[in-house]
Amino acid sequence: MKKLTILGATGSIGTQALDVIRKEEENFSLVAVSAHSNWKSIINILEEFNPSYVAMTEINAYNEVVKYCRDRNKKTSVIFGMEGLNAISTLHEVDIVLTSIVGMVGLKPTFNAIKAGKDIALANKETLVVGGKIIMDEVNKHKVKLLPVDSEHSAIFQCLSGNSKDEVDKIIITASGGPFRGKKIEELQNILPEEALKHPRWNMGKKISIDSATLMNKGLEVIEAHYLFGLDYDDIQVVVHPQSIVHSMVQYKDGSVIAQMGTTDMRLPIQYALNYPKRKTVIGEKLNFYNMENLTFEKPDLTTFKPLKLAYEAGKAGGFAPTILNGANEASVELFLNKEIKFLQIGNILEEALNKFHSSEDLSIESIIDMDKKVREYVFKHFKL
Structure with a gap:
């Protein structure tokens, strides 16, 4: 037990x-x-x-x-x-x-x-x-x-099972696209928090739902995947998959792609992680391929959804850059949920914070916590109404 x-x-x-x-x-x-x-x-x-x-x-x-x-x-x-x-x-x-x-x-x-x-x-x-x-x-x-436990990283973990990292060409993280998939900047000028919280596929908490709407959640997942699986950022691709059936994929050097599929039920990756390496009887519903809708895949819009682009840049920069990005995002999401900034300001605030704070390589748990505090204080001071 x-x-x-x-x-x-x-x-x-x-x-x-x-x-x-x-x-x-x-x-x-x-x-x-x-x-x-x-x-x-x-x-x-x-x-x-x-x-x-x-x-x-x-x-x-x-x-x-x-x-x-x-x-x-x-x-x-x-x-x-x-x-x-x-x-x-x-x-x-x-x-x-x-x-x-x-x-x-x-x-x-x-x-x-x-x-x-x-x-x-x-x-x-x-x-x-x-x-x-x-x-x-x-x-x-x-x-x-x-x-x-995240469905995407659990999927990659499962797709890598039994294979060598040296055989991997790239990992492919799927994104639902959130509630504003296909929208352009001009359509997102006056988005309200209650609109951003309406995720089309997953039932999540408020902060994660906003991150999904900005695609910041995919940016965080890219950085997380870099450390979990030891791959370069150029070998981590994000693909918009609105049906959320394919939870992520691994493409190998021979061109083969292994995908992990399942229902949109977070209990499945939780159950897998808690029981690993064993698999237990399904807790939710199984996929029914006869009832499945078409599976589609799209390139993410990095202009409209700037946080994803900034996450790649912060990850590649290393040092404190991911901490700066994350701290600015958590503070910005709080401000947006309180209706103190607009939806599109989130990406702009992240960019400004990354430009303002120095990204050092001298990392420790305490220095990370200290940098996070400085970034949050800056965002709340300069952008809170």
Whole structure:
């Protein structure tokens, strides 16, 4: 039986991971969970799964969970803040940590979990985007498994299975195109957050949905793939595939292409990562090829969706550039969701931040966190209404 910590248990990935555990309760024991402010969902998790540890990163939510545990005489340890995230990521009894927190906050607990010898099921793009080399060095040093949960990287991971990296020509990351696929700049001038949140295929959290609308999510995935699979950026291609049936592909030097296909159900890559190297009975629906619509593929529009182009540039620049890109994006998305900037300003802010801040090679976890803070402060100061 595998013993799990879930960082971000109340978000989209976390809640779907709980579905997997329900389906395979004989295979998994949920030892610890975290959330930011959704204390009501955490209480539901405590009632159903009775984990030994909970970490909350918002003080009022932390107090509510502490009160609940005290009133019910529960033995669950409730820990606050980053200290709590680090504590539940490094527990002696835990085998695997699912990191499904959204954003930079996932970097440090993931790093500490790897140092503690834990296998990682990674659903936090930002960890590899900002700290890729440091993280992969630790993975190799401690000989832990880093198992991708994002559907695209899970697909590539599966397509590479049994083959040598030397035989790979390129990897192909598919993108749905988001809610504004095919739109031009002039059509996106007055887009509202509620429009950008309407993803045509996937049910995701707010931040990731906006990243999908700008194609920034594909940019983050390109940088993540560079570190996960050790390929040059010129060998990582993004293709728009609106049906979201082909989750990604690998083209080999002989011209053969291996694709991984499946339904638009994130429980499938979660289940694969948590059970790796075994495959378990499907938790959702299987593909029905008789009912499948046409599969189409398009070149992304890098002029309209500037963040994807900037992500390639930041990845190739290296150093702090991916951190600068990511920090500016997280701050810009927050401003857009609060209706304090326009949709197209997101790409412009990313470009301005990349031009303003120096991209050094002197990287550490602390220097990355410091740069991220500076970038966010700059964006909020100069662009917030």
